[in-house]
Amino acid sequence: MKIMIVDDSSAMRMIVRKTLRLAGFEGHEFSESDDGQKALTAIKTSAPDLVLSDWNMPNMTGIELLEALTMDGIKVKFGFITTEATPDMRQRAAAAGASFLISKPFTAQSFKDILGVHIK
Amino acid sequence: MPGPVTTQHKPDKPPALRGFEHIRRFWNPRINCWTAKILPGEFFVTRSDEVISTILGSCIAACVRDPLLRVGGMNHFMLPEDQSTGKSSWLEGPNGLSTRYGSYAMESLINELIKLGADRGRMEVKLFGGAAILSAPTDVGARNIAFARGFLKLEGFRVAAEDVGLTCPRHVDYYPATGRAMLKRLPTLGVRAIITEEAKYSERLTREEPRDDVELFD
Numbered sequence: 001m002k003i004m005i006v007d008d009s010s011a012m013r014m015i016v017r018k019t020l021r022l023a024g025f026e027g028h029e030f031s032e033s034d035d036g037q038k039a040l041t042a043i044k045t046s047a048p049d050l051v052l053s054d055w056n057m058p059n060m061t062g063i064e065l066l067e068a069l070t071m072d073g074i075k076v077k078f079g080f081i082t083t084e085a086t087p088d089m090r091q092r093a094a095a096a097g098a099s100f101l102i103s104k105p106f107t108a109q110s111f112k113d114i115l116g117v118h119i120k
Numbered sequence: 121m122p123g124p125v126t127t128q129h130k131p132d133k134p135p136a137l138r139g140f141e142h143i144r145r146f147w148n149p150r151i152n153c154w155t156a157k158i159l160p161g162e163f164f165v166t167r168s169d170e171v172i173s174t175i176l177g178s179c180i181a182a183c184v185r186d187p188l189l190r191v192g193g194m195n196h197f198m199l200p201e202d203q204s205t206g207k208s209s210w211l212e213g214p215n216g217l218s219t220r221y222g223s224y225a226m227e228s229l230i231n232e233l234i235k236l237g238a239d240r241g242r243m244e245v246k247l248f249g250g251a252a253i254l255s256a257p258t259d260v261g262a263r264n265i266a267f268a269r270g271f272l273k274l275e276g277f278r279v280a281a282e283d284v285g286l287t288c289p290r291h292v293d294y295y296p297a298t299g300r301a302m303l304k305r306l307p308t309l310g311v312r313a314i315i316t317e318e319a320k321y322s323e324r325l326t327r328e329e330p331r332d333d334v335e336l337f338d
Contacts, residue, residue, distance in 0.1 A: 008240065009230070011223050011274045019220075056231040058240065083228050085335075094337040101335045104227070105220040110334045117336070 001119060002029045002046065006039040006062065007054040007081075012104075016052060016081060023111035025119050036060025040068055043076060050118055055082035055089065063089070066096045077118055081106065134168030139232075145170070151293060151302075158196050160321035163225065165193030165232040169297050175306070175314045176249035176290045178261035179321070180222075180268045183246040183294045183301055184229055184277075186238035192296025193233060196249075197225035198264050198318065200325035221325060222267045226275075245272055246301050247282040248292050253308070253315055260322070261285065289314055 003020075007013045013032050020028075031046060033039035036053075037060040043051065053062040060068070066078050078098050082089070085103040093101050100114050130147060133154055140156075143164045148155040154170040160179050164172050172194040174181050185192025199222050233243070250265035265284045272279055283290065283303050293302040 008234075009223070009227055009275060011271050012227060014274070015220055015223055056234060058234055083224060083231055090335060098337055100337060103334075105224040106334075114334045114336065 001050065002031070002048040003119070004031045004033065004039065004043065004046070004048040004051045005053075006033045006036065006051060006057070006065065008034050008057040009054070010034070012054065019106065019108050019111050020115070022108040023115065025111070025115060028119070036062060036065035036068075039065055043069065043074065044072075048076060050077045050079070052079055052081050055080055055084060063092055063096060066093075066098060070097055079114070079118070131169075134166065134170050137165060137167070137232075137236075140164055140166075148173075153295075155293070158194060160196050160198065160318055161225075161324075163193060163195035163197075163229050163232075165191070165229065165236070166296055167191040167236055169295075172294045172296065174292055176251070176292065177253040177314050177318045178249070178251055178264060179318055180247065180249040180264045180284070181292055181294075182226060182229065182268060182272075183248070183292070183296070184233060184243055185296045185299055186233060186236075186242050187244055187299060188239070188242055189237055190297045191233055191236045191238050192294070192299070193229050194292075194294050194296075195225045195229045197222055198260060198322060198325070199267055200322065222264070223271060226268075226271055240275075243277060244280045244299055245277045246294070246299075247272075247279055247284055248290055248301070248303060250284040251289060252285070252287050253289065253318070 005013050005016050017030060033042050035057045053065060055062040062080055069076060079100040080093055080098055081102045083104045085101055090101055102110055102114060143156050145154055145156045156164045156170060156172045158164050158174045174196050179196055179198040181194050181196045183194045247268055250261040252259050252261045288305040288308060291304040291306055
């Protein structure tokens, strides 16, 4: 399956990929974007099966990305991996159609628990 | 005849940004500045003319600012102790992902600055700490330094100045508005308090694992 990781931190993108590997999710096709704006364009052309996105990013935040996708009628499974997770953010994420939210610093176990449902 | 006693103008306490109200701030007559004092595991960000201060043992403090906007901040972190053996790199300790705590500390600070309008490309970083202090089988300080340097390199940040390693604790006063950092190397004896504080912080990191949380919206 095609998984896109969206995060402005290259260290964090690498950590997400390593955590996925540690959680036993291998053999998937990964792509990366370093902000919401670039991800929006990339999602339109590459149609990933799952987007794992940070929240706070320059140019376009993760939630703006999800809202823009919905506005453009693009349906994609979308989950947040974020340092900040206030009740307001959780509510906005759920309302925008996100499937899940994982707060950092995350563990391989939480990836296993939550992504087992989404990554086949 | 002695002249009139002049008192240094003491400005009003600058407002704390949202989310940083819990950080202890006081008027520091030694440097004539409002000063935010951060402890292990904390970080502070400001757009005001104030100082961020901390005392470091084997922990690292990264001081990051956007010189154009004069906003900046400091964190104070260490990686949890990693007792397993095996292949280790700055990004991935032998037991997996202990460095995620460091990445979390760095990202939290950088994100808050971005929220204030700071630009990643303009950010200037100074790095302090990482002394060989805690009586641990491994050099925790060295591991913290390796992580911080590796992280910053991967993220494309330039380190403008650093004072790391050795065996001395350090006192740092950082002026985010100007980027000035005043560093004092402290004698190892006489700073038992910071060593105790760091040891407690290290224990807390190990014990608290895992402390992430997950919410399913479906």
